Amino acid sequence: MTDRASTDAALVEQYLAGDVEAFNELMRAHENRVFGVCLRMLRDREAALDATQETFVTVFRKADRFAGRSAFSTWLYRVAVNTCYDQARRRQRRRTEPLPEGRDPADSHADDQFKAVELRPDLERALDELPQEFRAAIVLADVEGMAIQDAAEALGVPVGTVKSRLFRGRRLLADALGNLSGASDTQSGEQHA
């Protein structure tokens, strides 16, 4: 068990014993990474904030069920990924519902969703184009640097499936990056013409 994993396991016990500082410590240790995963999974800052909140609420509520067989972070990311899947499904359902009368579709915050990430827009857009399960594997293993075994546990799939998703996902990502780069070249060429 790594130092972080041991520390987390101890903090979970302290939290269950009623130590509020253990709660703060766990939040401090993981909130940014969970938020990062959610932001890249959902591509929307507000949705990612909601998912981050929901993830921690779920995890703390069920902290007594944490058996310590795997690292706390693995469990946490599993909850985060599943929460993001759930959020994405809910958002998808909402998108298919008709807009309320009088709402101008041009008022939507679609552009803001892209601006919200503001890291490497081409990469973020390319990630956005990936099928969700490929994106999740890439975000956990390649972006967050989780070991394949841990990513597999977090995603609830066999190690081989994660490897396959990583391989195919990276290929799609490279294609998307190439296309985006081609598209932006064309756009800038048109602007300069």
Add this chain to the structure above:
Amino acid sequence: MPRFDPELIAALAEGTIDPARAETLEREIAADPAATAELAAQRAALSAIAEAEQPTLLPAERDRIRSAIATELGIVTAAEEAPQSRRIPWGSVAIAAASLVGVVAVVPVVGLLSAGGDDASGSIAAEAATTAPAATQDLDLGATSFAEEMPTAGAERDSAETTEQDDGFFDTSATTTVPTTTTAPTATTALPVAGTLVPSDDLLTRIIERLPDDPRAASVADEGCNTAARELFESDAALFAHTERLDEIDVIAYYLIDTDGVRGPVAVFDLADCSLIGSNG
């Protein structure tokens, strides 16, 4: 059939193969245009990812999340018990401090001028004496949290607007972070009872009632809690799964089917974190 194992190409791109083997493999792959393109794609993706920065919560967002989580969990913080310290009133503190200094300086003079009189200076001094500890406590609370949060706040300060930073930062100390020092003696803990699921038996019974009549009508989803179910059943046989949303909880029921097509024991998991809700086996 591809000549090179994709796993090998991925490992080469990741740089996890020993250098000697990698060099040989690289040469072999160079002779195969498809594999070369694949390796280039893997490297391009990994290189782009390596350049990506870690998204960070802005202090105001962090405050909001911590506060909301604490509220949902019923965690009582010092700030909630003492709502007057939610935001440190620096202006008032400065005025109070200045007044205190002024009073300290003026009182002896006034005392000399009005020996034994019950003039206003007495009440001002008394007021100063009662407000000063309160102000000090607020300051200590902030200072403690400030020290705790400095590294993060400092790192995030580079990429965020100053006004948001300052507001958010002090909100953090007041809303969710409970200082560990004695400056917050009211930081009592009131943690919730973990687990708010409906009684397992009830949920288990209800989902079993909803399982398809034909056991084989359910399918095995790729996602879900397959690993946890396999661990529980201790079996590599085909798993059948059925998902439902009950009482605002997404659950997944797993079962095996024996050779006679009869459904075996059912295990139900919470899809959010794959914790076992119950099983009838």
